Amino acid sequence: MNMKEVERKWQARWEKTKFNNFDDRSSKPKKYVLEMFSYPSGAKLHIGHWYNYGPTDSYARFKRMQGYNVFQPMGFDAFGLPAENYAIKTGVHPKDSTEKNIATMEGQLRAMGAMFDWSAEIKTCDESYYKWTQWMFLQLYKKGLAYRKEAPVNWCPSCSTVLANEQVVDGACERCGTTVVRKNLTQWFFKITEYAEELLTGLENLDWPEKTKLMQKNWIGKSTGCEIEFDCDTGDKIRVFTTRCDTVFGVTYVVLAPEHPLAKKLTTKEQLPAVEAYIEETSKVNEIDRLSTAREKTGVFTGSYCTNPVNGKKVPIYLADYVLYSYGTGAVMAVPAHDERDFAFATKYGLPIVKVIENTAGETVLPFTEDGIMVGSVDFDGLSGEEARDAVAAHIAKLGKGGKKVNYRLRDWLVSRQRYWGAPIPILYCPVCGTVPVPEKELPVRLPYDVEFRPDGKSPLAKHEKFMKTVCPQCGGEATREADTLDTFVCSSWYYLRYADANNDREPFDRDEVDKLLPVDTYVGGAEHACMHLLYARFFTKALRDMGYLDFDEPFLRLVHQGVILGPDGNRMSKSHGNIVSPDEYVEEYGADAFRLYLMFGFSYTEGGPWSDDGIKAIARFMDRVEKIVLKVKDYPTGGGMLGKEEKNLNYARHYAISRITRDMEAFSFNTAVARLMELVNAIYKYDALEEKNYTLLKNTVKDLLLLMAPCAPHFCEELWEQTGGKGSVFEQSYPKEDPNALVLDETEYAVQVNSRIVCKTMVENGLSNEEIEAQVKALPEIGEKLAGKEVKKCIVVPGRLVNLIVG
RNA sequence: GCCGCUGUGGCGAAACUGGCAGACGCGCGGGACUUAGAAUCCCGUGGGAAACCGUGCAGGUUCGAUUCCUGUCAGCGGCACCA
Numbered sequence: 001m002n003m004k005e006v007e008r009k010w011q012a013r014w015e016k017t018k019f020n021n022f023d024d025r026s027s028k029p030k031k032y033v034l035e036m037f038s039y040p041s042g043a044k045l046h047i048g049h050w051y052n053y054g055p056t057d058s059y060a061r062f063k064r065m066q067g068y069n070v071f072q073p074m075g076f077d078a079f080g081l082p083a084e085n086y087a088i089k090t091g092v093h094p095k096d097s098t099e100k101n102i103a104t105m106e107g108q109l110r111a112m113g114a115m116f117d118w119s120a121e122i123k124t125c126d127e128s129y130y131k132w133t134q135w136m137f138l139q140l141y142k143k144g145l146a147y148r149k150e151a152p153v154n155w156c157p158s159c160s161t162v163l164a165n166e167q168v169v170d171g172a173c174e175r176c177g178t179t180v181v182r183k184n185l186t187q188w189f190f191k192i193t194e195y196a197e198e199l200l201t202g203l204e205n206l207d208w209p210e211k212t213k214l215m216q217k218n219w220i221g222k223s224t225g226c227e228i229e230f231d232c233d234t235g236d237k238i239r240v241f242t243t244r245c246d247t248v249f250g251v252t253y254v255v256l257a258p259e260h261p262l263a264k265k266l267t268t269k270e271q272l273p274a275v276e277a278y279i280e281e282t283s284k285v286n287e288i289d290r291l292s293t294a295r296e297k298t299g300v301f302t303g304s305y306c307t308n309p310v311n312g313k314k315v316p317i318y319l320a321d322y323v324l325y326s327y328g329t330g331a332v333m334a335v336p337a338h339d340e341r342d343f344a345f346a347t348k349y350g351l352p353i354v355k356v357i358e359n360t361a362g363e364t365v366l367p368f369t370e371d372g373i374m375v376g377s378v379d380f381d382g383l384s385g386e387e388a389r390d391a392v393a394a395h396i397a398k399l400g401k402g403g404k405k406v407n408y409r410l411r412d413w414l415v416s417r418q419r420y421w422g423a424p425i426p427i428l429y430c431p432v433c434g435t436v437p438v439p440e441k442e443l444p445v446r447l448p449y450d451v452e453f454r455p456d457g458k459s460p461l462a463k464h465e466k467f468m469k470t471v472c473p474q475c476g477g478e479a480t481r482e483a484d485t486l487d488t489f490v491c492s493s494w495y496y497l498r499y500a501d502a503n504n505d506r507e508p509f510d511r512d513e514v515d516k517l518l519p520v521d522t523y524v525g526g527a528e529h530a531c532m533h534l535l536y537a538r539f540f541t542k543a544l545r546d547m548g549y550l551d552f553d554e555p556f557l558r559l560v561h562q563g564v565i566l567g568p569d570g571n572r573m574s575k576s577h578g579n580i581v582s583p584d585e586y587v588e589e590y591g592a593d594a595f596r597l598y599l600m601f602g603f604s605y606t607e608g609g610p611w612s613d614d615g616i617k618a619i620a621r622f623m624d625r626v627e628k629i630v631l632k633v634k635d636y637p638t639g640g641g642m643l644g645k646e647e648k649n650l651n652y653a654r655h656y657a658i659s660r661i662t663r664d665m666e667a668f669s670f671n672t673a674v675a676r677l678m679e680l681v682n683a684i685y686k687y688d689a690l691e692e693k694n695y696t697l698l699k700n701t702v703k704d705l706l707l708l709m710a711p712c713a714p715h716f717c718e719e720l721w722e723q724t725g726g727k728g729s730v731f732e733q734s735y736p737k738e739d740p741n742a743l744v745l746d747e748t749e750y751a752v753q754v755n756s757r758i759v760c761k762t763m764v765e766n767g768l769s770n771e772e773i774e775a776q777v778k779a780l781p782e783i784g785e786k787l788a789g790k791e792v793k794k795c796i797v798v799p800g801r802l803v804n805l806i807v808g
Numbered sequence: 809g810c811c812g813c814u815g816u817g818g819c820g821a822a823a824c825u826g827g828c829a830g831a832c833g834c835g836c837g838g839g840a841c842u843u844a845g846a847a848u849c850c851c852g853u854g855g856g857a858a859a860c861c862g863u864g865c866a867g868g869u870u871c872g873a874u875u876c877c878u879g880u881c882a883g884c885g886g887c888a889c890c891a
Contacts, residue, residue: 036891039890039891041890041891077891080890080891081889081890081891082890082891153889154889162889163889164889164890165887165888165889165890166889166890166891167889167890168889211812211813212812214811214812215811215812215813215885215886218810218811218812219811219886219887219888221811287887287888288809288810288887289809290809291809291810291887292809292810293809293810294809295809326888410888411888413888414888414889416889417889418889419889487889488890488891489891492891526885526891527812527813527885527886528885528886528891529886529891530812530885530886531811531886531887531888532886532887532888532891533891564884564885566884570883570884572884601820601821601832601833602820602821602833602834603820603821604820604821604822607814607821609820609821610820612819612820612834614819614820614833614834614835615819615820615833615834615835617834618833618834619833621847621848622833624848669822671820671821671822671832671833672821672822672831672832674832674833675821675822675831675832675833676831676832677832678832678833679831679832682832685849749828750828751827751828752828753827753828753871753872755871755872756827756870756871756872757872758828761828793871794871796827796871796872798827798872801827801828802827802828802872804827804871804872805871806871
């Protein structure tokens with residue numbers, strides 16, 4: 001078959017008949033199948049795109065043939081850092097390079113033959129889209145879910161610019177090699193923590209991979225503990241969070257994160273130089289290193305003391321970078337006897353170690369971090385575990401110094417970016433009225449085209465006078481615009497909603513349209529999004545629900561992660577590894593269908609693996625075999641009504657394939673689905689080789705083969721469907737349904753074991769009782785030998801599988 | 809470092825809920841067809857002469873473990889400004 005011609009023919013026909021567009025008037029149940037949209041960083045589709053979109057499209061087509069009205073949109077996550085970096089390097093404007101890349105990718109995505117509904121296409125960098133991204137920001141702002149506070153950024157003092165984590169290599173700027181420092185800026189945040197509890201409990205009912213749910217759960221990091229207030233001699237109060245308030249009598253010092261607002265305030269004059277040097281030093285260390293338990297602990301004494309509320313003891317206040325300002329209260333009570341980090345720190349700095357928990361199961365070796373009996377804790381001695389913590393927390397509450405507290409590791413979402421290529425934050429600053437949201441009717445706040453990208457200490461928009469200067473909508477006076485743009489994750493947190501009503505210019509989406517199409521039934525994308533994108537999108541959905549814009553709680557009911565196709569050397573494909581494999585030559589040589597089929601067959605979908613093209617020829621051969629037999633059988637007469645053993649076998653193979661492929665397609669187990677197709681083809685060839693055959697049965701089996709295969713090789717099967725006289729599109733046909741009767745066999749092969757070792761196999765008539773099976777097995781000559789003179793102590797019959805005789 | 813995942817023939821991989829390890833392919837070996845090659849078709853193929861041994865490694869639970877548990881090694885993903 002001339003695949004190039006066939007692909008063009010069917011793609012043109014689908015386009016012309018709007019075959020892939022969602023049918024708004026259909027009464028069939030809807031199925032929203034969504035692949036994570038593409039980031040147009042390079043001009044061409046890479047193997048990862050094909051791997052994500054090809055097999056998932058086959059799933060969508062499968063659902064369509066099962067009678068669903070399928071919606072499968074596609075778009076582009078078009079803002080982002082790479083386009084801006086490319087602009088800095090080459091001078092090509094991000095808008096120009098992005099639009100060019102998108103145009104190329106659109107063409108390639110069409111050539112893939114996926115049934116994307118292009119009428120719902122979105123590009124996040126279009127005004128018609130980011131207008132509504134800005135609108136989302138305003139709604140969150142109005143709802144009190146967007147706020148400003150100081151937060152650190154990576155700062156390159158030489159380039160005078162903010163760096164993304166990715167641009168920091170070994171603590172230095174990737175461009176100039178200067179050591180990067182942390183610097184505080186006032187930035188915008190979304191209050192995702194407000195939804196921490198619901199984001200956690202909502203996971204329960206989602207059909208998501210368990211590992212992904214677990215990762216989100218750990219990311220949210222709920223822990224129940226106690227907040228305790230330590231009064232400082234200066235009159236300030238330090239609040240600490242601990243999950244081990246049963247150790248509070250063992251506190252020998254308190255530690256603040258170096259960024260803690262009280263850090264400098266509590267420092268005595270004598271200690272100031274040391275403290276300042278330490279803070280400076282820590283600003284160069286990243287969080288991952290700071291959290292490393294293997295790294296040597298460092299810290300500095302502030303010179304001040306505070307009081308342990310439970311025993312009135314004065315303890316010194318230290319700064320140390322193993323305490324993070326972003327977690328809990330940014331301060332901890334240190335109990336070196338019962339915490340490994342505190343123990344290491346106390347040992348290094350010669351601080352006292354006071355044991356207050358005794359091991360009940362043996363010797364107490366410090367640091368002892370498990371639950372045990374409280375000692376040296378006055379009235380609480382003898383208590384342990386939860387009971388101890390409850391009692392201590394209640395006591396602290398009674399003292400008015402804190403009490404039980406639920407804490408989340410989840411932090412608010414920092415959405416400000418000091419960059420150009422993103423949606424401008426729709427806020428302005430008026431000397432009179434303060435922070436003022438841009439009125440909705442003035443949206444979008446347009447991203448100006450003529451900007452200076454060269455990093456020189458000011459973000460690109462801040463340098464653009466015409467953009468920055470504006471008028472306050474409240475007082476009419478002069479005002480300045482916010483110069484930061486939004487994190488691209490904001491754009492991708494609501495795109496799946498926009499697809500439902502992509503061309504609406506009055507509102508981000510019509511509520512009825514969204515409630516009709518959403519939630520997404522099946523969402524497919526990389527596991528690297530497990531925590532951030534997927535959590536942000538869930539947060540947006542919940543916030544929009546609470547603001548009355550939609551009527552469901554979760555955006556993605558089912559989630560599937562495709563694996564990663566690595567380079568042939570087993571490394572992630574990248575320019576630096578020089579191991580990038582382009583799909584283009586394969587598609588050119590074998591066609592889109594063969595390439596898709598190969599991706600489905602050659603890898604476990606959720607695992608991925610190193611690229612290898614061994615076997616792509618086998619797929620081409622398989623397709624040839626299918627074509628040959630389909631065209632051969634087409635010309636057979638009908639009739640031949642016999643139903644012997646051979647016919648029964650063929651019909652069994654046919655319905656076994658239907659049953660298994662249906663199950664495998666549903667489960668995204670594409671490699672086994674294709675294997676079952678191959679088996680069916682083998683069975684058909686075997687039957688066709690017989691002298692006499694039931695032509696009607698053979699024709700029906702071949703027809704089912706075409707229908708089963710259609711989602712996996714869409715152009716190829718459309719063409720064969722047409723050539724064999726099929727009416728309309730093959731995708732308008734119903735997916736074959738299994739006949740349970742055809743799958744019932746007269747007998748089943750059992751493995752027979754003696755003492756759990758296989759001795760022989762035997763055919764067992766179906767429907768026998770366990771006792772009858774046991775008797776039959778014992779009568780086998782091979783078994784008789786083994787059992788000679790021995791007593792059968794136990795007989796285990798696993799129905800349909802095996803018999804295990806235990807003899808003594 | 810922390811969180812999560814993965815590890816099965818020469819290779820890609822299968823294996824329902826603890827029940828015959830290696831389906832389906834690649835590769836390889838043999839054969840048919842052909843003047844020859846290509847293509848195609850058929851047969852065989854975990855290791856071992858065999859007893860037996862085999863799912864990263866060491867243990868455990870069980871009549872039975874690729875599957876469950878403990879420990880360990882290796883690789884991969886994420887760690888909040890890459891998306």
